[in-house]
Amino acid sequence: MVLLHGILDVTIHEGKDLPMSIANQATSFVKRVLCCNQLPELAGSVDPYVCLDVGSTRRLRSSICQSTNDPVWNERVEVYVADEAEELRIEVKDADIVGAEYMGQASIPVEMIIGGKLFDKWLKLEDQMGKPIGITEKVSRRWTPSKVRVSIKYIPVGSEETASLGLHEVPRVYFPQRPGNKVTLYHDSVCTPGPVPGIALAGGGLYSESSCWDDVYAAIQQAKRFIWITGWAVWHKTKLLRVPDRGEDSPSIGELLKQKAAEGVNVLMLVWDDTTNNMGLHSGLMATHDQETLEYFKGSDVTCLLCPRQGGMEETVLQKFSTGNMFTHHQKTIILDAPMQSSSTAASPAAAAAAGAAAGPPACDPATLEHLSTPNSSSKKAGGKAGVFSSSEAAEPPRRVVAFIGGLDLTDGRYDRHDHPLFETLADGHVHCGDLYQPSVNAFDATKYCCRQPWHDIHAKVEGPAAMDICLNFMERWAKQAGASNVAKMRHLDDHKDIHLPKGFEVFTSKASMLKSKLAHGGVTVKHETIRQQDPSLRLTDLPAGEDWSVQLFRSIDSDSAEGFPKGGHSYDAGLTVGKGKAIEASIHSAYINLIRRAKRYLYLENQYFLGSAHLWDSDTDTPCYNQVPAEIALKIVSKIKAGEPFRVYIVTPLHPEGPPTAGSVQAILYFEAQTRNMMYKRVAAAIREAGLDAHPQDYLQFFCLGKREGYETSPGLMSWSSDLQPATSFKTMSSTKSGSFKMPADSAAGAAAADAAECVDSNGVVLEQGPTCLPPADPANTVQGKCTASRRFMIYVHSKLMIVDDEYILLGSANINQRSLEGSRDSEICIGACQAGHTMASAAAPLPRGQVAGFRKALWLEHIGALGPEHDDPSRLECMQALRATGDANWQAFVHPDVQPLLQGHLLNYPNSVGYDGSVGPLPDCEEFPDLGGKILGVKNAVLPGLLTT
Numbered sequence: 001m002v003l004l005h006g007i008l009d010v011t012i013h014e015g016k017d018l019p020m021s022i023a024n025q026a027t028s029f030v031k032r033v034l035c036c037n038q039l040p041e042l043a044g045s046v047d048p049y050v051c052l053d054v055g056s057t058r059r060l061r062s063s064i065c066q067s068t069n070d071p072v073w074n075e076r077v078e079v080y081v082a083d084e085a086e087e088l089r090i091e092v093k094d095a096d097i098v099g100a101e102y103m104g105q106a107s108i109p110v111e112m113i114i115g116g117k118l119f120d121k122w123l124k125l126e127d128q129m130g131k132p133i134g135i136t137e138k139v140s141r142r143w144t145p146s147k148v149r150v151s152i153k154y155i156p157v158g159s160e161e162t163a164s165l166g167l168h169e170v171p172r173v174y175f176p177q178r179p180g181n182k183v184t185l186y187h188d189s190v191c192t193p194g195p196v197p198g199i200a201l202a203g204g205g206l207y208s209e210s211s212c213w214d215d216v217y218a219a220i221q222q223a224k225r226f227i228w229i230t231g232w233a234v235w236h237k238t239k240l241l242r243v244p245d246r247g248e249d250s251p252s253i254g255e256l257l258k259q260k261a262a263e264g265v266n267v268l269m270l271v272w273d274d275t276t277n278n279m280g281l282h283s284g285l286m287a288t289h290d291q292e293t294l295e296y297f298k299g300s301d302v303t304c305l306l307c308p309r310q311g312g313m314e315e316t317v318l319q320k321f322s323t324g325n326m327f328t329h330h331q332k333t334i335i336l337d338a339p340m341q342s343s344s345t346a347a348s349p350a351a352a353a354a355a356g357a358a359a360g361p362p363a364c365d366p367a368t369l370e371h372l373s374t375p376n377s378s379s380k381k382a383g384g385k386a387g388v389f390s391s392s393e394a395a396e397p398p399r400r401v402v403a404f405i406g407g408l409d410l411t412d413g414r415y416d417r418h419d420h421p422l423f424e425t426l427a428d429g430h431v432h433c434g435d436l437y438q439p440s441v442n443a444f445d446a447t448k449y450c451c452r453q454p455w456h457d458i459h460a461k462v463e464g465p466a467a468m469d470i471c472l473n474f475m476e477r478w479a480k481q482a483g484a485s486n487v488a489k490m491r492h493l494d495d496h497k498d499i500h501l502p503k504g505f506e507v508f509t510s511k512a513s514m515l516k517s518k519l520a521h522g523g524v525t526v527k528h529e530t531i532r533q534q535d536p537s538l539r540l541t542d543l544p545a546g547e548d549w550s551v552q553l554f555r556s557i558d559s560d561s562a563e564g565f566p567k568g569g570h571s572y573d574a575g576l577t578v579g580k581g582k583a584i585e586a587s588i589h590s591a592y593i594n595l596i597r598r599a600k601r602y603l604y605l606e607n608q609y610f611l612g613s614a615h616l617w618d619s620d621t622d623t624p625c626y627n628q629v630p631a632e633i634a635l636k637i638v639s640k641i642k643a644g645e646p647f648r649v650y651i652v653t654p655l656h657p658e659g660p661p662t663a664g665s666v667q668a669i670l671y672f673e674a675q676t677r678n679m680m681y682k683r684v685a686a687a688i689r690e691a692g693l694d695a696h697p698q699d700y701l702q703f704f705c706l707g708k709r710e711g712y713e714t715s716p717g718l719m720s721w722s723s724d725l726q727p728a729t730s731f732k733t734m735s736s737t738k739s740g741s742f743k744m745p746a747d748s749a750a751g752a753a754a755a756d757a758a759e760c761v762d763s764n765g766v767v768l769e770q771g772p773t774c775l776p777p778a779d780p781a782n783t784v785q786g787k788c789t790a791s792r793r794f795m796i797y798v799h800s801k802l803m804i805v806d807d808e809y810i811l812l813g814s815a816n817i818n819q820r821s822l823e824g825s826r827d828s829e830i831c832i833g834a835c836q837a838g839h840t841m842a843s844a845a846a847p848l849p850r851g852q853v854a855g856f857r858k859a860l861w862l863e864h865i866g867a868l869g870p871e872h873d874d875p876s877r878l879e880c881m882q883a884l885r886a887t888g889d890a891n892w893q894a895f896v897h898p899d900v901q902p903l904l905q906g907h908l909l910n911y912p913n914s915v916g917y918d919g920s921v922g923p924l925p926d927c928e929e930f931p932d933l934g935g936k937i938l939g940v941k942n943a944v945l946p947g948l949l950t951t
Helices: 022-035 212-222 253-262 275-279 290-297 317-326 366-372 391-395 465-481 511-519 528-532 569-573 587-598 629-643 664-691 748-757 784-791 852-865 878-896
Strands: 002-016 048-054 057-061 072-085 087-095 100-109 118-124 134-136 143-145 147-156 178-187 194-200 206-209 226-231 266-272 303-307 333-339 399-406 458-463 549-558 576-579 582-586 602-607 648-652 701-709 793-795 801-805 809-813 829-836 908-910 913-915 921-923
Touching: 002 048, 002 057, 048 072, 057 072, 057 576, 072 569, 072 576, 072 587, 072 629, 087 147, 100 118, 100 147, 178 212, 178 465, 178 829, 178 852, 194 852, 206 852, 212 253, 212 333, 212 399, 212 458, 226 465, 253 266, 253 290, 266 290, 266 465, 290 303, 303 465, 333 465, 399 465, 399 809, 399 829, 458 465, 458 809, 458 829, 465 549, 465 829, 528 569, 549 587, 569 576, 582 587, 587 629, 587 801, 587 809, 587 829, 629 648, 629 664, 629 701, 648 878, 664 701, 664 913, 664 921, 701 878, 784 793, 801 852, 809 852, 829 852, 878 908
Parallel strands: 226 266, 266 303, 602 648, 648 701
Antiparallel strands: 002 072, 002 147, 048 057, 048 087, 087 100, 118 147, 134 143, 178 458, 178 549, 194 206, 226 333, 333 399, 399 458, 549 582, 549 829, 576 582, 602 801, 701 793, 701 908, 801 809, 809 829, 913 921
């Protein structure tokens, strides 16, 4: 086997004399007439497309040429490869309404493409037995071979042309990198804003944190023109501000959006439609509250649309079913207008060349939040009708576009702090009363006491030119998914004379373009040439030189979900691929690959899932999970070991996927994740042996998870159970007697009766809809809920989608590291990559830069490990890896200890599997299942659930 690690520059040119066998025609007839009740195709008609397999992995599909035996494609695609193969296989198929018919294949030995040679040939097709395929002319009876022409050039890693690119810019993707932005980074939904002691930046100041949902709330309150939201889940009852001491609760997100829409703000929402709602499951399998939120906004000025993930016309019946029922719209964005502020004033065209910008905005102060928490009673514009604006807008102060992007949905369970409490915030008057989110406990009973599932996530605010790209993503999706009756509700931004827009933006929003696209039942006609242009007037200029951010937007999305993808030669420039007639953008996958290949010292990743590169696993290599991120990481480590250079990789995932870990779907994902880790560690181990080093694979690559364990002091009044998990004989009374406290009687019989009537109420005596009673779980020794409550431990659910490279670049958004998120034609996703030109490896005086990315990484680690030392300054050093692993091991021992005890330092846990010197992954001794919850830590292969669902 030859390792192909680099890029295949492939052009599918054309085909000649492609066959249509009698057997294929008969099969097509049966499928169309008997299975799908459709008319048969014309005799001899074929709809050919071409596939490229590298080894056993399908890496490319061309478009479909309709009804021709002599197709012309002329499609050029870049294919990233990290594959072991002896040959490439070109396969030609005939598209059909159900599946596709095999037409022929040709093989290209790997030796013919390596060494920088351009392969450009006509390939004669053969059948699967190696017999030549062709057609026989009816008159002359002359036999002519069937053939296709392809061109392939292999570009190994390190040989790519990068001279024309910006710092870490990813080439040939839809959106270019844009300088002159401000980026605010958030970990978790809320925090105490302000400087973080001990985290010094290059300029001498301290890194300062901001609170995400406080900033989101303030931004929504300040919006005057539009608020556009995309979400996997949006629950109208979610409250962004929860300050128990305020005495006056803030409005929910639903109330807030209704209020803004009533003021004349254009409020549009694209929320994923969980189609299991339509199968008699009212709440849906994913419990996203989509139907509940839709009903809430009906009849209001808010336009809330539920969008299923739909397949295209070119897909087969089975593919459409899979797309609609297995895949989702997973983007999480909020785009709105905001006032121009002194720290983010846009440059005039004349001053744009002197661009500088963002170091992280100051957080909204408590006094401002207190003012904003009171609903604004300002009247609607122009007589109160939503969508009508007065002519005085042009005289108002200029406004700008701001966007929030990341992993946080506006729904239940996401509100969390850096300390991730389990019990103490569930009582009346605390921030999680009414928000007891616990989807991972089997047979969970919300009327009984239990810990909540803590939530850890990463989010960002973008100001500057890149915010317009996030805005354009919404416009493309709205134009495609809103339907003809709703597309006009997206107000034209250029109607607002006070919003500063980029040059040429009228291409996207002019009424002529809208009319033209309406005729095609679409929305905005997007011209990619305009997207590629840079408008210096949007750059932020009044912050210190070198502190501005260069930001690039990446997506996983296809033309079934977004309007206006370019075609022809522009498709290649935009990095689009084609799959059976649809255009596919998989630039998030491209970003991961490019950034990993360019990394010099270390990688730090947090992700909800981590599985991929199945083509390199020891077994189950046909699993439909061939994204290259795990392989690229392993090969990067291997290359650094061979070069004798320091390099470490830190990966944080949840202890297990969300849901009871005994569930078949969770076990299947755990099995695939274990296969992924095993593949990576074995390649690292082989490189260590080859280099003759005295080292262990975990010296270079370490997986972690996060957990929390509390003592009983965090829940005054909660009974403690004895070591055998049997209920105590009496209850204690809470010391607090204010309204809303749980009253606990002195005997268990009375306690059971009182607990049935116990309610969580606010300070005004209003009964909240959800709140745990003081009744202990029934039979706590034999129920998962009882065990979790007694042991007072639970994982912190890592929902982040984050990669930090060398303390100089950060990638974050909604995409997981699995095939669903990275393929482009499964779940729709969105991410940003960002760096500061003034804080790079090249410009750093120390081994690593010390800009905002470095400050954020250290603040994140401070949350996870509780304290920072000099050993944490350079993650590429072995001392850093050893320190984190020691912390993770000590915390894991406390996490699984039979006695209830808080973790020693922070929340970081080593992932509970063993890794041998040969890289083999196995269970820890006496710990094959998850504590309290059960289920194999290394998972179990599922023979029932389709791989498309669990990968």
